[in-house]
Amino acid sequence: MASGGIYELVDALVGPPERPPIGTAPQPLRPEQYAIPNPRLIMDDGFGLASSKGKIPVLIPPFHNHIVTAKLNVPAGAKSLQEAQRHLESVLQRLEQQFPPPPSGLGVVVAWGLPYFEHYIPRLGKSSSYFRAGTSYPAYLPVDLMTSKQRGRTVYALQESRTFPSDEPPPGFGPVRLEQNDVAVLLRSDSLDHIMTATNAIFGTGNNQAGSLFKVTSIRRGFTGGAHTGGQGLASKLALAAGIPGADMIPRKSPIFLGFTTTIRDAESSVPVSNFETLPGWTDQWPNGYFKHGTIMPLSHLFQDLVAWYSKIFPTFDARIHAMFRPGVSFAPGTVTADPPEQNEADVLTGVQKYHAYGHNGSMQPVNRLQAQTTGNYGHVYPVNTAITNRGDFATLDNPFHYTSDPAGDHFSDQKAAGLHFLLFAPTTETFNRVRLAMDGEFPDGRRAPFSSRSSGAGLNSVVHTTHRQNFLIPPRSHRSFPLTEFLD
Numbered sequence: 001m002a003s004g005g006i007y008e009l010v011d012a013l014v015g016p017p018e019r020p021p022i023g024t025a026p027q028p029l030r031p032e033q034y035a036i037p038n039p040r041l042i043m044d045d046g047f048g049l050a051s052s053k054g055k056i057p058v059l060i061p062p063f064h065n066h067i068v069t070a071k072l073n074v075p076a077g078a079k080s081l082q083e084a085q086r087h088l089e090s091v092l093q094r095l096e097q098q099f100p101p102p103p104s105g106l107g108v109v110v111a112w113g114l115p116y117f118e119h120y121i122p123r124l125g126k127s128s129s130y131f132r133a134g135t136s137y138p139a140y141l142p143v144d145l146m147t148s149k150q151r152g153r154t155v156y157a158l159q160e161s162r163t164f165p166s167d168e169p170p171p172g173f174g175p176v177r178l179e180q181n182d183v184a185v186l187l188r189s190d191s192l193d194h195i196m197t198a199t200n201a202i203f204g205t206g207n208n209q210a211g212s213l214f215k216v217t218s219i220r221r222g223f224t225g226g227a228h229t230g231g232q233g234l235a236s237k238l239a240l241a242a243g244i245p246g247a248d249m250i251p252r253k254s255p256i257f258l259g260f261t262t263t264i265r266d267a268e269s270s271v272p273v274s275n276f277e278t279l280p281g282w283t284d285q286w287p288n289g290y291f292k293h294g295t296i297m298p299l300s301h302l303f304q305d306l307v308a309w310y311s312k313i314f315p316t317f318d319a320r321i322h323a324m325f326r327p328g329v330s331f332a333p334g335t336v337t338a339d340p341p342e343q344n345e346a347d348v349l350t351g352v353q354k355y356h357a358y359g360h361n362g363s364m365q366p367v368n369r370l371q372a373q374t375t376g377n378y379g380h381v382y383p384v385n386t387a388i389t390n391r392g393d394f395a396t397l398d399n400p401f402h403y404t405s406d407p408a409g410d411h412f413s414d415q416k417a418a419g420l421h422f423l424l425f426a427p428t429t430e431t432f433n434r435v436r437l438a439m440d441g442e443f444p445d446g447r448r449a450p451f452s453s454r455s456s457g458a459g460l461n462s463v464v465h466t467t468h469r470q471n472f473l474i475p476p477r478s479h480r481s482f483p484l485t486e487f488l489d
């Protein structure tokens with residue numbers, strides 16, 4: 001846990017990125033745990049370089065991204081859980097005092113899986129006697145109102161993870177593992193030292209550390225970016241250092257292994273939209289939900305086959321642009337940062353008929369974007385085509401994790417492999433499921449692409465495959481430590 005391994009090269013190879021000055025006065029912390037309050041925006045020249053003449057706004061996320069998952073080492077019961085809540089919260093507050101917010105300081109996001117709620121927090125209503133007399137906490141987990149209406153039964157915003165058509169494992173790989181962790185902690189910073197300090201504080205077992213509360217099940221590590229100020233990007237540098245097959249074909253300026261920028265500003269809303277309570281009618285958390293300012297985080301790990309991407313299945317730049325964005329578009333050779341106009345479902349299906357293919361990004365836009373201008377519950381007007389989800393994925397060389405407590409079950413290897421720890425923030429699990437199904441060519445109205453979701457026509461699916469999945473609930477900052485236990489009697 002204490003060693004950064006190959007990821008120490010991130011600091012050795014690239015100095016910390018320039019960030020806007022944050023001033024000396026302490027900044028008020030945002031109620032959302034997952035927000036990055038001071039992101040750096042650059043104008044990208046299309047080739048991955050920040051330039052005053054650049055036309056594409058791109059966000060520069062924190063360099064280092066780690067996730068630690070765990071089961072709890074706390075007996076079920078009000079007293080032990082409330083003690084654990086105080087203990088974890090005091091450690092988290094100390095970290096907040098020690099470091100400014102991310103990206104240059106430290107971001108800590110504590111997210112909880114269904115096993116936590118099911119095992120430790122008895123369902124209110126079913127067993128209301130578990131809750132302290134006199135408290136009137138009205139509901140349990142956030143309810144996904146739209147899906148509940150469609151299905152005629154209560155559907156919660158946090159659901160068990162599911163598999164998707166393209167999750168079918170390629171020969172030699174086992175099925176996707178649907179994980180059952182109690183908790184996941186996401187740590188983000190430009191500084192590996194900050195992340196290591198936080199890892200020690202939360203998972204170390206000394207005095208004043210919170211590690212006695214957890215049995216760590218996995219440590220996942222990775223990085224993003226590194227090229228926009230010139231020089232070679234981290235994806236290319238680290239893949240070469242690790243001897244990944246196909247690493248020599250990664251464009252030098254690319255922030256990810258597959259050669260394109262994934263943090264285009266216009267694919268994210270700058271005003272929070274992924275919160276449970278923001279979009280009217282999506283969940284029951286407006287106006288007073290306990291989980292208001294929280295969100296859902298689907299987490300997965302995918303392998304990426306660089307040889308198949310760069311030389312076997314998509315051997316030309318145009319083939320890769322078409323698979324990543326949409327068939328038929330063209331960009332100057334060497335383009336790393338592309339921002340083609342939005343597509344609606346009819347555009348995607350017309351492309352499917354004409355080219356027998358769709359692009360990764362294009363296929364999801366009709367489902368990932370608001371289809372009409374929408375006024376959020378806080379009064380902000382979100383224009384049509386605002387992205388509903390916020391992505392937080394990062395490249396990794398883990399195989400599939402940096403550490404696992406179950407090497408056989410997780411098919412662990414210490415040989416490095418190109419991959420992605422994928423995560424995004426969405427108001428409901430169903431929002432993610434719909435977007436992910438669109439990536440497999442299946443749309444909410446039942447229309448679907450007439451070819452296999454693992455075929456070369458299905459965006460980039462034929463060169464990636466998923467190994468693990470789990471959905472988590474991210475509470476607001478105020479309820480991040482052992483949520484709801486304060487109501488137990």
Ligand code: HEM
Pocket residue numbers: 256258260261262263264267302304324360361364365368369387389420422435436439460464
């Ligand atoms: C190795 C795997 C992946 C790569 C290399 C990749 C790459 C990209 C790229 C280059 C873009 C366009 C740039 C941008 O919007 O910022 C994009 C957009 C997106 N990707 Fe992926 N992606 C991968 C996996 C996934 C997965 C597993 C999902 C899960 C649903 C996903 C969801 C999205 C979404 C929602 C968008 C934005 C769509 C929109 O514009 O509304 N991606 N991705």
